[in-house]
Amino acid sequence: MTSPDGERPRTASTVGPVRVVGTGLLGASVGLALRNHGVPVQLADPSRTALALARDVGAGQPARDGDPEPALVVVAAPPDVVAQVVAAELVAHPQAVVTDVASVKGYVLAELRAAGVDLRRYVGSHPMAGRERSGPSAAVPDLFVGRPWVIVDPGEADAQALLAVRALAVDLGAVPVAMGAAEHDAAVATVSHVPQLVSTLVAGRLRDAAPGALGLAGQGLRDVTRIAASDPALWTTILAANSAAVHRELVALRAELDVVVAALAAADEADGPETVAPGALGALARTLAAGNAGVARIPGKHGGTQRTYALVSVLVPDSPGSLAALLAQIGEAGVNLEDLDLEHAAGRPVGIANVSVLPESAEHLEQVLTEHGWKVVR
Numbered sequence: 001m002t003s004p005d006g007e008r009p010r011t012a013s014t015v016g017p018v019r020v021v022g023t024g025l026l027g028a029s030v031g032l033a034l035r036n037h038g039v040p041v042q043l044a045d046p047s048r049t050a051l052a053l054a055r056d057v058g059a060g061q062p063a064r065d066g067d068p069e070p071a072l073v074v075v076a077a078p079p080d081v082v083a084q085v086v087a088a089e090l091v092a093h094p095q096a097v098v099t100d101v102a103s104v105k106g107y108v109l110a111e112l113r114a115a116g117v118d119l120r121r122y123v124g125s126h127p128m129a130g131r132e133r134s135g136p137s138a139a140v141p142d143l144f145v146g147r148p149w150v151i152v153d154p155g156e157a158d159a160q161a162l163l164a165v166r167a168l169a170v171d172l173g174a175v176p177v178a179m180g181a182a183e184h185d186a187a188v189a190t191v192s193h194v195p196q197l198v199s200t201l202v203a204g205r206l207r208d209a210a211p212g213a214l215g216l217a218g219q220g221l222r223d224v225t226r227i228a229a230s231d232p233a234l235w236t237t238i239l240a241a242n243s244a245a246v247h248r249e250l251v252a253l254r255a256e257l258d259v260v261v262a263a264l265a266a267a268d269e270a271d272g273p274e275t276v277a278p279g280a281l282g283a284l285a286r287t288l289a290a291g292n293a294g295v296a297r298i299p300g301k302h303g304g305t306q307r308t309y310a311l312v313s314v315l316v317p318d319s320p321g322s323l324a325a326l327l328a329q330i331g332e333a334g335v336n337l338e339d340l341d342l343e344h345a346a347g348r349p350v351g352i353a354n355v356s357v358l359p360e361s362a363e364h365l366e367q368v369l370t371e372h373g374w375k376v377v378r
Helices: 025-036 048-056 079-092 106-114 159-171 181-208 219-229 232-241 243-269 280-297 322-332 359-371
Strands: 018-021 041-044 072-075 097-100 122-127 148-152 175-178 310-317 339-344 350-357
Touching (some): 018 025, 018 079, 025 041, 025 048, 025 159, 072 079, 079 097, 097 159, 106 122, 106 181, 122 159, 122 181, 148 159, 148 181, 181 219, 181 232, 181 243, 219 339, 232 243, 243 280, 310 322, 322 350, 322 359, 350 359
Parallel strands (some): 097 122, 148 175
Antiparallel strands (some): 122 148
């Protein structure tokens, strides 16, 4: 059901119209989500093609002269131009609150301060959401659901401006998280920017890999290199804008990598495990154990520390409806699926579904699946 002006009934706290500047993945997804709540969205982008595509996917209408003044402006531009766009929007729309969704906050805030911009109506923000694909065609209205949305108060922002950006995050299904700019940039260097670089470096090693080696690739390699397919131009601007924090993380990572390299060199020079230089094997073991400890600290689906699940691995025919049938069978067994990943072997007619369940449910699930003809891999 829509109102006479074509908008859906309002179900959000965000006051419109909302002007979205930049119609890539994030900007168009913001527009789609707001439109789903009945909030009118005005779109702006220097690319006429991107603007038209964002309109066609339903993210809003291209801004026109004579449009009502926006109550909120969301700047979804690359980090290297965000400050200039924010400053221009603050001047062009003197009653609007302006936020940006760039993945680097300190760089943007420093440029705004250097330009002498009045920051009372500006609040930086960053939704921790994204996809490997980019552009308005990749936008989805649920992109932000359940994801952290960092809100950075520059220190001068009015209370109403902070409230408006918080309402935007909540309306889009995200979880607002207040952080300082420096704290945010250090955090994303650790959990986002360095992982992106490591994934990219590992994937880059595959360029000269022998075809036979690539034929042995399993799910582990796919997991590690998945995000390496991201947009190089966008990531170049992100890394350049957060260079200090990323540099610190990489220096620390290099020191740990040097320990591993030295240990492996000692093992390579030895005639056998018993002649390896003292401490080398221990260094490898400590590095691997540190990785276990780090993974355990990643929050799980229910928040807090990640709990340990049991893994039930099942062969699934590579045919329409097979995975759906397996999931239905798990549901009929009364077992909650905590997580799922699929492994594919090149040229094989089956895959392996790795189903994570509570440990107390694993034996029951294996028994039920076996009784119904599924091949459980033990």
